Amino acid sequence: MTQETPDDLTRHATKMAKKKAARDKIMATKTDKRGLIIVHTGKGKGKSSAAFGMIFRCIAHDMKCAVVQFIKGGMSTGERDLILGKFSDICEFHTMGEGFTWETQDKSRDIEMAQAAWAKAKELIRDPSNHMVLLDEINIALRYDYIDINEVVTFLAEEKPDMTHVVLTGRNAKDELIEIADLVTEMELIKHPFRSGIKAQIGVEF
Structure with a gap:
């Protein structure tokens, strides 16, 4: 490692001071606060995990929140078990789906459950005491047209x-949803252990 000279340190301090001043000037203009529409999409892993990170932030700040899972079935997951076991007083949790469509093999039932999940989601979003509502895997239901994208966009x-x-998660977010969102993150798949024969594991995927 190269030894820093006093001149190097001075130049660095001056550069950082200018950067901070510029950043502070930008931040001074960011005064607006409002509820955001946040979309996590893409083929990469971590869409729901990142969304649950925000839910746990709300819980940590004692802010009321809620989760509606559109596709995932009744299997135990770490997030659901923790919220139901420890934080159900501040975070409602509703698992409305019965599994991925290739598991249920019953399209009419899938549509019925997706519609029920959307009805619950609207109820929770309408409640102004909820600081955040997570609609987990709703993009899957929208992709298969189990829920009308125009109705979702109009409601939001x-x-x-x-x-x-x-917060709305799931692959293949519709363009209409991306258009009205305030924050959109696309998870990019670089490598995944499933391709090497490794199945989903507790503590990583659920």
């Missing part, structure tokens, strides 16, 4: 309370 645009954050 017209009925979501001003300060409520709504």
Whole structure:
């Protein structure tokens, strides 16, 4: 490692001071606060995990929140077990799906369950006491047209309370949803252990 000279340290301090001043100037203009529409999509892993990270932040700050799972069935997951076991007083948790469509093999039942999940989601979002509502894997239901994307977009645009954050996860987010979202993150797949024959593991995937 090269030894820093006093001149090097001075130049670095001056550079960082200028960067901080520029950053502070930008931050001074960011005064607005409002509830966000947040989309996690893409083929990469981590969409739901990142969303649950925000839910746990809300819980840590004693902010009321809720989760509706659209596709995942009744299998035990770490997030659900922890929330139901420790934080059900501050975070409602509803697993409305019965598994992925290739598991249920019953399209009419899948549509019925997705519609029920959307009805619950609207109820929770309309409640202004909920700081954040996570709609886990709703993009899958939207992709298969189990729920009308135009209805979802209209509802979020017209009925979501001003300060409520709504997080929507799942692959293949519809363009209409991306258009109205405030924050969109696409998870990119580089490598995945499943391709090497490694199945989903407790503590990593669920």
